[in-house]
Amino acid sequence: xxxxxxxxxxxxxxxxxxxxxxxxxxxxxxxxxxxxxxxxxxxxxxxxxxxxxxxxxxxxxxxxxxxxxxxxxxxxxxxxxxxxxxxxxxxxxxxxxxxxxxxxxxxxxxxxxxxxxxxxxxxxxxxxxxxxxxxxxxxxxxxxxxxxxxxxxxxxxxxxxxxxxxxxxxxxxxxxxxxxxxxxxxxxxxxxxxxxxxxxxxxxxxxxxxxxxxxxxxxxxxxxxxxxxxxxxxxxxxxxxxxxxxxxxxxxxxxxxxxxxxxxxxxxxxxxxxxxxxxxxxxxxxxxxxxxxxxxx
Amino acid sequence: xxxxxxxxxxxxxxxxxxxxxxxxxxxxxxxxxxxxxxxxxxxxxxxxxxxxxxxxxxxxxxxxxxxxxxxxxxxxxxxxxxxxxxxxxxxxxxxxxxxxxxxxxxxxxxxxxxxxxxxxxxxxxxxxxxxxxxxxxxxxxxxxxxxxxxxxxxxxxxxxxxxxxxxxxxxxxxxxxxxxxxxxxxxxxxxxxxxxxxxxxxxxxxxxxxxxxxxxxxxxxxxxxxxxxxxxxxxxxxxxxxxxxxxxxxxxxxxxxxxxxxxxxxxxxxxxxxxxxxxxxxxxxxxxxxxxxxxxxxxxxxxxxxxxxxxxxxxxxxxxxxxxxxxxxxxxxxxxxxxxxxxxxxxxxxxxxxxxxxxxxxxxxxxxxxxxxxxxxxxxxxxxxxxxxxxxxxxxxxxxxxxxxxxxxxxxxxxxxxx
Numbered sequence: 001x002x003x004x005x006x007x008x009x010x011x012x013x014x015x016x017x018x019x020x021x022x023x024x025x026x027x028x029x030x031x032x033x034x035x036x037x038x039x040x041x042x043x044x045x046x047x048x049x050x051x052x053x054x055x056x057x058x059x060x061x062x063x064x065x066x067x068x069x070x071x072x073x074x075x076x077x078x079x080x081x082x083x084x085x086x087x088x089x090x091x092x093x094x095x096x097x098x099x100x101x102x103x104x105x106x107x108x109x110x111x112x113x114x115x116x117x118x119x120x121x122x123x124x125x126x127x128x129x130x131x132x133x134x135x136x137x138x139x140x141x142x143x144x145x146x147x148x149x150x151x152x153x154x155x156x157x158x159x160x161x162x163x164x165x166x167x168x169x170x171x172x173x174x175x176x177x178x179x180x181x182x183x184x185x186x187x188x189x190x191x192x193x194x195x196x197x198x199x200x201x202x203x204x205x206x207x208x209x210x211x212x213x214x215x216x217x218x219x220x221x222x223x224x225x226x227x228x229x230x231x232x233x234x235x236x237x238x239x240x241x242x243x244x245x246x247x248x249x250x251x252x253x254x255x256x257x258x259x260x261x262x263x264x265x266x267x268x269x270x271x272x273x274x275x276x277x278x279x280x281x282x283x284x285x286x287x288x289x290x291x292x293x294x295x296x297x
Numbered sequence: 298x299x300x301x302x303x304x305x306x307x308x309x310x311x312x313x314x315x316x317x318x319x320x321x322x323x324x325x326x327x328x329x330x331x332x333x334x335x336x337x338x339x340x341x342x343x344x345x346x347x348x349x350x351x352x353x354x355x356x357x358x359x360x361x362x363x364x365x366x367x368x369x370x371x372x373x374x375x376x377x378x379x380x381x382x383x384x385x386x387x388x389x390x391x392x393x394x395x396x397x398x399x400x401x402x403x404x405x406x407x408x409x410x411x412x413x414x415x416x417x418x419x420x421x422x423x424x425x426x427x428x429x430x431x432x433x434x435x436x437x438x439x440x441x442x443x444x445x446x447x448x449x450x451x452x453x454x455x456x457x458x459x460x461x462x463x464x465x466x467x468x469x470x471x472x473x474x475x476x477x478x479x480x481x482x483x484x485x486x487x488x489x490x491x492x493x494x495x496x497x498x499x500x501x502x503x504x505x506x507x508x509x510x511x512x513x514x515x516x517x518x519x520x521x522x523x524x525x526x527x528x529x530x531x532x533x534x535x536x537x538x539x540x541x542x543x544x545x546x547x548x549x550x551x552x553x554x555x556x557x558x559x560x561x562x563x564x565x566x567x568x569x570x571x572x573x574x575x576x577x578x579x580x581x582x583x584x585x586x587x588x589x590x591x592x593x594x595x596x597x598x599x600x601x602x603x604x605x606x607x608x609x610x611x612x613x614x615x616x617x618x619x620x621x622x623x624x625x626x627x628x629x630x631x632x633x634x635x636x637x638x639x640x641x642x643x644x645x646x647x648x649x650x651x652x653x654x655x656x657x658x659x660x661x662x663x664x665x666x667x668x669x670x671x672x673x674x675x676x677x678x679x680x681x682x683x684x685x686x687x688x689x690x691x692x693x694x695x696x697x698x699x700x701x702x703x704x705x706x707x708x709x710x711x712x713x714x715x716x
Binding site for chain 2: 048052129130133134135136137141148150151156157158243244248249250264265266267
């Protein structure tokens with residue numbers, strides 16, 4: 001106690017600061033860093049959850065890079081990213097841009113757009129899964145059949161299964177992105193627009209020269225967030241193709257689903273950990289690259 | 298104030314004494330299985346009987362959703378936290394034995410020669426070094442479910458006895474709408490459901506082959522040509538005869554339950570769910586025989602095992618409980634509540650059970666059933682699912698698809714058996 005009493009006020013503040021900080025630090029070490037490091041170690045080992053862990057060197061990584069399924073899955077993951085992120089951002093910007101100008105029932109419309117975001121992804125995935133079914137139970141195909149158009153193989157085609165899964169995923173995330181975009185739009189000072197109008201600038205130039213540049217922080221935030229989201233897509237794929245995990249001939253399988261199957265169907269924990277490390281590196285690289293490209297000059 | 302505290306202390310120590318005294322003569326053991334209502338009811342009934350016969354043992358019954366069960370068990374048992382007696386799928390046992398998480402059943406209480414004389418032969422897969430590691434209460438096999446109303450409507454008198462008859466009946470049962478879309482299938486198909494077992498253990502054998510050699514460590518269905526023939530017959534149901542559609546109504550059993558399928562191949566575990574379906578009139582028949590009259594079936598089972606957590610008097614209690622739930626009496630209760638077939642011919646092959654229109658065909662099937670020894674069931678299933686998809690979506694021939702499948706499956710087996 002006397003030790004504490006002898007400290008200066010500055011030092012006492014430091015002691016208290018660290019006392020309060022120790023809790024989140026401890027939490028992070030136990031809940032985040034320890035499992036992460038453990039997973040990295042595990043990726044160099046072999047373990048079926050039951051027996052002892054044995055060292056396997058780089059076997060898991062060698063197996064991974066020689067596995068054709070991994071490269072298929074790798075490609076799928078990037079298709080989700082490269083298709084999902086731009087489509088969802090353009091759509092949500094268009095909606096937000098126009099919704100911002102709408103006064104009639106503004107709150108209701110905004111709530112309607114936000115509703116899917118609040119719905120459980122699992123419930124939604126199952127609903128869409130049933131929508132996509134062939135005749136006689138699928139909503140879309142029944143509609144097509146009733147007007148004499150041939151059925152469309154939504155989830156049972158190697159070409160169309162992935163976009164069919166992506167569509168509800170984009171739709172579900174739209175509400176959130178619209179809200180963020182609208183907040184970004186509202187944050188742009190009206191004076192810029194007034195000045196532009198006085199100068200007689202057209203609406204197209206206003207969009208390109210004022211709105212979009214000033215929305216850059218919002219866009220960076222949404223691009224990073226939705227990229228990470230699409231790289232980690234799982235719920236929709238898992239639930240919409242649980243009959244045939246990862247779609248016909250792995251056409252919809254993302255990396256996270258492959259990790260899940262390796263870990264909890266095959267109980268090959270080391271191999272799953274190696275896949276997780278690869279996913280971690282991809283996420284890190286994509287996020288850093290985006291931050292670098294879209295940084296303020 | 299002080300006396301009040303003393304009193305409380307006295308109470309507490311008295312309670313602790315009473316509790317510890319209680320535990321010295323009552324052993325509590327824990328039993329785990331996955332949640333399936335009928336199974337839970339059956340075990341609850343068995344526990345009640347067991348506790349009445351053994352008042353010094355109490356059994357705590359714990360269940361988990363099927364989807365999480367394997368992971369929960371695999372996480373809990375190595376940590377020494379889980380059950381004393383546990384239900385495991387027969388295919389998982391190897392890994393548990395290798396990791397020494399399962400205690401062998403003592404030969405004085407469970408003499409191997411007695412087990413071999415009494416149980417169906419497939420149970421012998423549970424033997425290691427002269428001792429049994431685990432025992433099943435029930436076994437399951439496949440049979441052909443058929444919709445009696447649709448059969449009557451199509452003018453078919455009997456369920457098909459051969460594969461050719463199956464195709465003929467299926468043609469009569471199939472319905473299409475004006476633009477040729479199937480609205481009712483003759484027979485459900487889906488490699489993801491039970492069809493991969495039907496194909497592996499039944500169809501390949503009926504087309505003259507032996508699917509695996511070397512105790513299921515070597516893929517053989519590509520070498521003897523039976524795989525390609527069986528696969529062609531199976532995919533022709535959709536491609537040539539157009540009596541089925543993979544993934545029709547999402548799941549085969551859903552189509553059958555909804556009365557939109559004439560026939561459906563499934564396990565005995567489906568009986569309970571179908572019995573609850575109102576308005577569905579269904580019958581059961583043995584799986585159709587092959588072109589040369591070969592009959593085959595696939596059988597699987599869940600086993601009960603004593604874990605390494607149970608030591609001393611708990612181990613004794615656990616063994617006693619395991620002996621009880623694998624007795625003839627328990628098997629009959631299991632059959633009546635769950636609809637799964639007794640693991641002993643003495644309990645299964647009673648005249649009453651054989652004559653039962655629902656259980657009968659399954660029990661007949663048990664007599665000639667084979668049990669696949671899987672290295673990784675879901676991965677091996679995926680191989681066959683991919684093979685059918687390559688035929689349906691990429692236009693491969695059965696020979697091409699089977700050649701790839703055999704290579705992929707052999708790789709899985711080699712990896713597991715460490716070659």
